[in-house]
Amino acid sequence: MLRKVRLILATIFFLCITALFLDFTGTVHTYLSWMAKMQFIPAVLSLNAIVIVSLLVLTFVFGRLYCSVICPMGVFQDIISWIAGKTKKNRFTYSPAKSILRYVVLALYAVVVVLGIGIVIAVLDPYAAFGRIVNTMLQPLYELANNGLAAIAEHYNSYAFYKVDVWVRSISALAVAAVTLIVIAILAWRNGRTYCNTICPVGTLLGFVSKYSLLKPTIDTSKCNGCTLCQRNCKASCINAKEHTIDYSRCVSCGDCIEKCNKKAISYTFRKADKNGAVDSSEGIDNGKRSFIITAAAMATASSVKAQDKILDGGLAVILDKEAPSRKTRVVPAGSLSIDNFLSKCVGCQLCVSACPNNVLRPNMLQPEMSFEKGYCRPECTKCSEVCPAGAITLIDKAEKSSIQTGHAVWSMKNCVAFSDDVECGNCARHCPSGAITMVESPKSAHKIPVVNAERCIGCGACENLCPARPFSAIYVEGHEVHKYI
Amino acid sequence: MENSKNIITRRDFFKRLGAGMSTMALASCAGGNEEVIQSTTQSVGEMTYRTTPTTGDKVSILGYGMMRLPTKAGKSARDGGNTLADEIDQDMVNRLVDYAMEHGVNYYDTSPVYCQGKSEAATGIALSRHPRNSYYVATKLSNFSPTLWSREESIKMFENSLKNLQVDYVDYLLLHSVGNGGMETFQKRYLDNGILDWLAEQRAKGRIRNLGFSFHGDIRVYDYLLSVHDKYKWDFVQIQYNYVDCIQAKGTDNRSIDGDYLYNELVKRGIPAVIMEPLLGGRLSKLPTHIVERLKQRRPEDSVASWAFRFAGSPSGILTVLSGMTYMEHLQDNIRTYSPLDVLTDEENMFLAETAKLILKYPTIPCNDCKYCMPCPYGIDIPAILLHYNKCVNEGNMPKSSMDAEYAKQRRAFLVGYDRNVPKLRQADHCIGCNQCVHHCPQNIQIPEKLRMIDGFVEDLKQERI
Numbered sequence: 017m018l019r020k021v022r023l024i025l026a027t028i029f030f031l032c033i034t035a036l037f038l039d040f041t042g043t044v045h046t047y048l049s050w051m052a053k054m055q056f057i058p059a060v061l062s063l064n065a066i067v068i069v070s071l072l073v074l075t076f077v078f079g080r081l082y083c084s085v086i087c088p089m090g091v092f093q094d095i096i097s098w099i100a101g102k103t104k105k106n107r108f109t110y111s112p113a114k115s116i117l118r119y120v121v122l123a124l125y126a127v128v129v130v131l132g133i134g135i136v137i138a139v140l141d142p143y144a145a146f147g148r149i150v151n152t153m154l155q156p157l158y159e160l161a162n163n164g165l166a167a168i169a170e171h172y173n174s175y176a177f178y179k180v181d182v183w184v185r186s187i188s189a190l191a192v193a194a195v196t197l198i199v200i201a202i203l204a205w206r207n208g209r210t211y212c213n214t215i216c217p218v219g220t221l222l223g224f225v226s227k228y229s230l231l232k233p234t235i236d237t238s239k240c241n242g243c244t245l246c247q248r249n250c251k252a253s254c255i256n257a258k259e260h261t262i263d264y265s266r267c268v269s270c271g272d273c274i275e276k277c278n279k280k281a282i283s284y285t286f287r288k289a290d291k292n293g294a295v296d297s298s299e300g301i302d303n304g305k306r307s308f309i310i311t312a313a314a315m316a317t318a319s320s321v322k323a324q325d326k327i328l329d330g331g332l333a334v335i336l337d338k339e340a341p342s343r344k345t346r347v348v349p350a351g352s353l354s355i356d357n358f359l360s361k362c363v364g365c366q367l368c369v370s371a372c373p374n375n376v377l378r379p380n381m382l383q384p385e386m387s388f389e390k391g392y393c394r395p396e397c398t399k400c401s402e403v404c405p406a407g408a409i410t411l412i413d414k415a416e417k418s419s420i421q422t423g424h425a426v427w428s429m430k431n432c433v434a435f436s437d438d439v440e441c442g443n444c445a446r447h448c449p450s451g452a453i454t455m456v457e458s459p460k461s462a463h464k465i466p467v468v469n470a471e472r473c474i475g476c477g478a479c480e481n482l483c484p485a486r487p488f489s490a491i492y493v494e495g496h497e498v499h500k501y502i
Numbered sequence: 503m504e505n506s507k508n509i510i511t512r513r514d515f516f517k518r519l520g521a522g523m524s525t526m527a528l529a530s531c532a533g534g535n536e537e538v539i540q541s542t543t544q545s546v547g548e549m550t551y552r553t554t555p556t557t558g559d560k561v562s563i564l565g566y567g568m569m570r571l572p573t574k575a576g577k578s579a580r581d582g583g584n585t586l587a588d589e590i591d592q593d594m595v596n597r598l599v600d601y602a603m604e605h606g607v608n609y610y611d612t613s614p615v616y617c618q619g620k621s622e623a624a625t626g627i628a629l630s631r632h633p634r635n636s637y638y639v640a641t642k643l644s645n646f647s648p649t650l651w652s653r654e655e656s657i658k659m660f661e662n663s664l665k666n667l668q669v670d671y672v673d674y675l676l677l678h679s680v681g682n683g684g685m686e687t688f689q690k691r692y693l694d695n696g697i698l699d700w701l702a703e704q705r706a707k708g709r710i711r712n713l714g715f716s717f718h719g720d721i722r723v724y725d726y727l728l729s730v731h732d733k734y735k736w737d738f739v740q741i742q743y744n745y746v747d748c749i750q751a752k753g754t755d756n757r758s759i760d761g762d763y764l765y766n767e768l769v770k771r772g773i774p775a776v777i778m779e780p781l782l783g784g785r786l787s788k789l790p791t792h793i794v795e796r797l798k799q800r801r802p803e804d805s806v807a808s809w810a811f812r813f814a815g816s817p818s819g820i821l822t823v824l825s826g827m828t829y830m831e832h833l834q835d836n837i838r839t840y841s842p843l844d845v846l847t848d849e850e851n852m853f854l855a856e857t858a859k860l861i862l863k864y865p866t867i868p869c870n871d872c873k874y875c876m877p878c879p880y881g882i883d884i885p886a887i888l889l890h891y892n893k894c895v896n897e898g899n900m901p902k903s904s905m906d907a908e909y910a911k912q913r914r915a916f917l918v919g920y921d922r923n924v925p926k927l928r929q930a931d932h933c934i935g936c937n938q939c940v941h942h943c944p945q946n947i948q949i950p951e952k953l954r955m956i957d958g959f960v961e962d963l964k965q966e967r968i
Contacts, residue, residue: 166922170922175914175915175918175919178918178921178922179921179922181926328614328615328618328619329615329616329618329646329872329873329874329875329876329942330615330616330617330618330873330876330877331618331873331876331877332876332877332878332881332883332928333877333878333879333880333881334881335881335927335928390926391926394964394965395965396964396965396966433934437879437936439934439936439938440934440935440936440937441934441935441936442934442935443931443932443933443934443935446935446954447931482931482932484880484932484934
């Protein structure tokens with residue numbers, strides 16, 4: 017019974033969370049982003065007390081059901097382990113807890129969280145690791161399949177599907193995801209829940225609570241015939257059949273042993289709580305002053321396509337791909353409050369990257385930043401702030417968005433087509449949603465040039481994206497360390 | 503050209519030709535009786551021919567425009583692209599030309615700039631497989647770029663045309679698209695470099711059999727060229743002529759698209775007219791449903807396009823009507839319309855005038871997808887944007903208010919269709935308004951203005967402001 021319920025719930029959670037990372041239309045996020053917000057580390061980072069308390073209470077009552085149902089990485093390991101078990105039955109053995117390793121990792125992780133070293137938080141958080149795997153490896157396949165459907169839909173004049181751009185947003189994020197996938201998959205294939213019970217900080221932390229949980233599987237020694245079937249089917253390697261003991265700090269309440277036992281010697285029942293284990297909820301956030309900001313080289317030398325003379329009719333001019341300028345300060349989405357806040361809370365799960373419909377967000381290492389080669393941060397979109405589970409991007413509405421200054425535009429004369437192509441342009445001014453750019457006469461050119469009123473600029477990147485100069489735009493956005501309302 | 507010495511109105515024209523028409527109609531009736539079941543793609547009789555006054559050429563009323571040749575991907579070669587599939591499908595061109603020749607089409611019109619410069623050679627390959635005296639080939643002096651305005655470059659262009667077409671002489675040579683850029687451009691392209699006189703010499707030598715020009719744009723250039731007819735003796739002139747422009751020009755002083763004015767000026771001087779844009783680049787074929795119904799109701803077995811072709815071919819001063827036929831179906835349909843031409847009746851003319859008024863109620867942009875504006879130096883796919891807009895106008899996918907029942911559906915159709923038809927990088931928001939395209943547009947569309955309007959509309963839809 018426990019196993020069946022667990023399987024059903026785990027399947028629902030797993031599929032829904034995977035869908036969150038696959039969907040690029042923003043449809044499922046409206047209904048399902050609460051599932052990301054239920055994840056433990058994001059909840060800790062966003063100081064979401066309700067979720068933290070609920071998860072601790074859940075663990076106190078049912079044991080580490082969180083690891084078996086809610087955590088997508090836990091369920092993913094179960095799936096790998098289940099496939100491995102198809103060929104080799106009864107393959108697990110009992111092993112003593114690697115307590116020292118677990119506590120050291122947890123302690124270090126707590127320090128990292130307190131210090132707000134986002135990149136380390138990001139690598140070890142199981143939810144974020146899963147998100148990265150799906151976002152970097154599965155979403156492109158999903159998009160390719162969608163593009164296939166779009167081609168068919170186009171053939172039948174249907175507007176149900178539309179084509180999307182499939183591109184690798186960051187090699188580093190892809191590499192980290194690939195390594196994570198390989199390591200986790202090998203561990204799960206061989207020994208089930210090794211990661212959860214040695215490295216995973218969430219597993220260790222919840223283990224403290226589950227030791228004292230109200231409901232837990234117990235072995236009835238009067239019924240047990242010592243066959244060790246339970247031990248050999250425990251993916252957490254936490255059943256010592258000889259001693260008739262279960263290490264509840266590692267048990268994930270999966271119910272496999274209960275179903276395996278031929279003698280019905282194991283039952284999931286209320287057990288008198290020994291002591292209520294002190295809950296370690298000391299994980300706080302300190303926005304200490306840190307500087308993540310790389311002082312990068314000055315503007316890259318830029319060249320732009322010289323407009324060609326028309327000799328033949330028809331055909332399309334070649335368009336060079338835009339290249340990202342090296343920004344002194346990175347641009348993070350409206351709602352991030354500040355770069356410090358963003359970097360200390362972001363777990364690098366890539367949910368915002370998956371959800372960004374304008375191809376603006378992409379990971380820099382693991383934590384996302386904005387860049388405008390493929391699109392710009394459109395005024396009507398607040399998707400990233402809606403989905404972020406970790407409080408790195410706080411919830412904002414459209415009205416707020418248009419008044420939050422995430423950066424400001426900078427004009428570079430040598431790239432501007434008013435000089436390089438000798439033409440009248442003004443496309444930046446025309447598309448600035450906040451009216452921060454105006455075209456003025458210039459003593460150096462026969463054409464008008466743009467000037468930026470930095471006080472009104474919100475850093476959305478419309479100017480940078482729509483600037484005709486390529487590969488480097490003549491107007492680009494510099495981020496602000498602290499976002500302010502204008 | 504029996505009527506070409508007089509100005510004619512459609513009414514006069516019918517009075518004079520009435521007798522001839524009834525004979526023709528009887529002939530086609532007789533043919534019809536023999537065959538009870540008739541395939542709609544088969545022609546019913548002989549192609550109609552017209553004769554030039556100066557050279558006595560007997561030219562088929564259907565002329566083949568080589569501007570929209572098919573590609574291997576099955577599209578029009580004007581759509582651009584540099585992959586193998588975007589190459590002209592020469593086998594198909596050969597088949598189309600063979601079929602056309604077989605059914606009496608003997609006028610083939612190309613230009614050095616068409617299909618990104620590949621049309622002439624493809625035309626040459628297809629036509630050289632037929633006896634030289636079985637076809638008339640027309641090409642143009644298309645020195646649009648100021649870098650090609652010199653006498654040497656222009657002569658090189660003409661000699662190159664002969665080579666591409668694999669011929670020793672050109673039957674019809676046109677000054678390409680005079681009027682665009684006004685008198686100033688005309689002066690620089692053809693007069694200052696003495697090239698017009700050079701061309702007249704070539705005509706005298708027999709390397710050009712008929713000399714003429716194609717007109718778009720500034721009417722002053724047209725009037726000027728006709729005023730010097732005595733000097734240059736134009737053998738023919740190519741004009742835009744269709745039932746919508748003729749009606750649209752009425753009541754305005756925009757003579758440049760007034761087909762009746764352009765035509766009558768030629769008739770006055772006995773110059774035969776070659777017609778371009780009879781179908782407005784397919785716009786008069788792709789009509790809103792209720793207008794299609796109106797036309798089909800009158801002649802259920804005839805295509806929508808056939809009305810436009812009958813209109814363009816009916817006046818007797820018209821030598822040939824050009825159609826850029828990409829597909830075999832277009833060719834078959836046009837051959838059927840013109841074999842023989844069933845001249846419009848007065849009543850049918852009135853009916854088309856009313857139809858034109860209905861068409862003009864739709865706020866479409868008069869783009870005929872000729873792609874003269876392309877390539878845009880900034881990569882914008884101008885015709886694709888305008889055509890998508892027109893398609894949505896004609897199909898009623900123009901969301902007007904978020905209160906409409908169909909709003910969500912129409913909004914999606916417009917936006918998804920926009921991304922589908924035009925890659926994001928080539929959409930209207932990337933237009934910088936440099937205005938370089940404007941003087942290339944034969945229809946005088948204020949392109950940047952229109953792109954800005956469409957961009958604004960797209961923004962409104964995206965931000966759900968309407």
